Amino acid sequence: xxxxxxxxxxxxxxxxxxxxxxxxxxxxxxxxxxxxxxxxxxxxxxxxxxxxxxxxxxxxxxxxxxxxxxxxxxxxxxxxxxxxxxxxxxxxxxxxxxxxxxxxxxxxxxxxxxxxxxxxxxxxxxxxxxxxxxxxxxxxxxxxxxxxxxxxxxxxxxxxxxxxxxxxxxxxxxxxxxxxxxxxxxxxxxxxxxxxxxxxxxxxxxxxxxxxxxxxxxxxxxxxxxxxxxxxxxxxxxxxxxxxx
Ligand SMILES: [Fe+2]
Ligand SMILES: [Fe+2]
Numbered sequence: 001x002x003x004x005x006x007x008x009x010x011x012x013x014x015x016x017x018x019x020x021x022x023x024x025x026x027x028x029x030x031x032x033x034x035x036x037x038x039x040x041x042x043x044x045x046x047x048x049x050x051x052x053x054x055x056x057x058x059x060x061x062x063x064x065x066x067x068x069x070x071x072x073x074x075x076x077x078x079x080x081x082x083x084x085x086x087x088x089x090x091x092x093x094x095x096x097x098x099x100x101x102x103x104x105x106x107x108x109x110x111x112x113x114x115x116x117x118x119x120x121x122x123x124x125x126x127x128x129x130x131x132x133x134x135x136x137x138x139x140x141x142x143x144x145x146x147x148x149x150x151x152x153x154x155x156x157x158x159x160x161x162x163x164x165x166x167x168x169x170x171x172x173x174x175x176x177x178x179x180x181x182x183x184x185x186x187x188x189x190x191x192x193x194x195x196x197x198x199x200x201x202x203x204x205x206x207x208x209x210x211x212x213x214x215x216x217x218x219x220x221x222x223x224x225x226x227x228x229x230x231x232x233x234x235x236x237x238x239x240x241x242x243x244x245x
Contacts (some may be wrong), residue, residue, distance in 0.1 A: 007042075007057055007060060007061060007064075008042070008057075009041060009042050009043035009046075009053050009057070010041045010042070010043065011041065011042050012038060012039055012040060012041055012042070012227075013027060013032055013033075013034040013037070013038055013040055013041075013042055013045045014034055014035075014038025014039060014223065014226065014227030015038075015227070016034070016042070016060065017034045017038070017223055017227065018076070018077045018223075018227050018228055019077065020064055020067060021074050021075070021076065021220075022063075022067040023060060023063055023064060023067070024219065024220060024223065025063075026059060026060065026063045028216060028219065030049060030051060030056065030059075031049050032045045032046070032048075032049055032051075032056075033045070033181070033219075034219065034223055034227075035177070035181070035218075035219045035220075035221075035222035035223040035226055035227070036174075036177050036178050036181040036222060036226065038223060038226050038227040039227075042056065042057070042060075076224045076228050077228055080154060081150050081151065081153075081154040081229060081232060081233055081236070082150075082151045082154055082155065084224065084228060084229050085147040085150055085151060085229065087224075088142075088147075088221065088224055088225065088229070089143060089147065092217060092220070092221035092224075093139050093142075093143065095217055096135055096136075096139065096214075096217075096221075097136075097139070099210065099213075099214060100131075100132040100135060100136065101132070102210065103128055103132065103207065103210050103211065103214065104125075104128055104129050104132050106203050106204075106206060106207040106210065107121075107124055107125040107128040107129070107207055108125050108129075109203055110124070110125070110200065110201070110203055110204045110207055111124065111125035113200070113201070113203075114200040114201070114204065117200065118200075120190050120191075123190055124187060124190050124191060124207075127183060127186055127187050127190065128187065128211070130183065131180065131183040131184065131187070134176065134179060134180060134183065135180060138173070138176045138180070141169070141172075141173070142173065142225075145169060146169045146170070146173060149165060149166060149169070150166075150229065150233045153166065153233060153236055153237055154233075154236060166233060166234060166237050167234065170230045170233070170234065173225065173230070174226060174230070177222045177225070177226060180218060180222070181218070181222065184211075184214065184215045184218055187211055187215075188211075188215065191208055191211065194208045194209070194211050194212040194215075195208065196208050196209065
């Protein structure tokens with residue numbers, strides 16, 4: 001477990017979750033985006049949500065104290081880049097590959113059966129299909145191109161030829177993370193916050209629960225890439241000797 005950075009209004013929300021992943025739950029609860037907007041200082045993140053920074057700081061500190069008493073917190077920040085890329089593939093990518101087809105199938109079924117009662121269900125199905133397509137395409141780029149490059153940079157102590165090749169794909173992945181974040185926020189709006197009490201049937205209920213779990217997993221997944229893997233890979237690449245040195 002890493003030490004919590006000195007908590008101030010200037011600490012970025014991404015750095016807070018990197019040091020103490022268990023605090024992601026509090027940010028989820030407060031509606032603070034610690035993944036795609038992980039570079040925002042706490043004060044700005046609070047302002048976007050209409051939250052008082054002083055109160056939020058107190059809440060974070062108490063939650064961090066409470067976490068101190070719990071035994072296991074996933075430690076992505078303590079992994080090597082290779083370990084982290086492997087971990088992301090084994091956990092988040094594997095989860096998405098398994099879960100996305102199931103969500104698409106359920107969303108299609110619910111729209112067919114109940115769309116006439118709530119036309120938004122057709123939009124939910126279309127948005128779920130679109131998000132699944134985007135995520136599969138995105139993961140393929142990471143697994144085939146970007147992650148192997150990151151592993152190569154780490155294992156060759158930063159080969160100069162690879163450094164220039166890293167910035168553009170990372171920027172592209174960050175753009176796609178923003179797109180996925182907007183898509184799941186849209187699905188949250190279309191379903192009134194994944195509201196299960198209003199579900200039409202068990203499949204609809206399972207779909208809403210599945211989308212809520214998808215959102216939570218996406219936030220953790222994107223946080224690990226945007227706030228840990230990518231900046232550390234860029235930092236390592238920047239330290240590599242230039243070809244002319
Ligand atoms: Fe990923
Ligand atoms: Fe990604």
